[in-house]
Amino acid sequence: MKNLFKNSKLPVKIWQYRDIFLQPTEFIARNGKSVYISEDFHRKISRIVFILTDGKITISDYMYNVPKQYFHDFGEDIKALHIEKQKTIL
Numbered sequence: 001m002k003n004l005f006k007n008s009k010l011p012v013k014i015w016q017y018r019d020i021f022l023q024p025t026e027f028i029a030r031n032g033k034s035v036y037i038s039e040d041f042h043r044k045i046s047r048i049v050f051i052l053t054d055g056k057i058t059i060s061d062y063m064y065n066v067p068k069q070y071f072h073d074f075g076e077d078i079k080a081l082h083i084e085k086q087k088t089i090l
Contacts, residue, residue, distance in 0.1 A: 029060040
């Protein structure tokens with residue numbers, strides 16, 4: 001999976017966005033946890049999902065794909081910050 005966000009100087013290509021974020025997943029919403037998002041984000045995500053994919057994916061699919069890519073892109077940084085935080089002061 002390509003790192004779309006980190007160290008990117010070129011705009012993300014449309015096909016990259018589709019291939020990463022607008023794909024169905026095996027995730028079943030009722031097996032997950034509830035999270036709250038603003039009405040504005042919900043409206044925007046709903047439009048992205050239903051208009052750009054002709055209803056072929058769900059909001060849950062999209063909301064699964066976004067953090068999946070985020071953790072792929074920033075996982076090593078998160079691990080490094082965690083290790084740094086765990087160091088003793090003395």
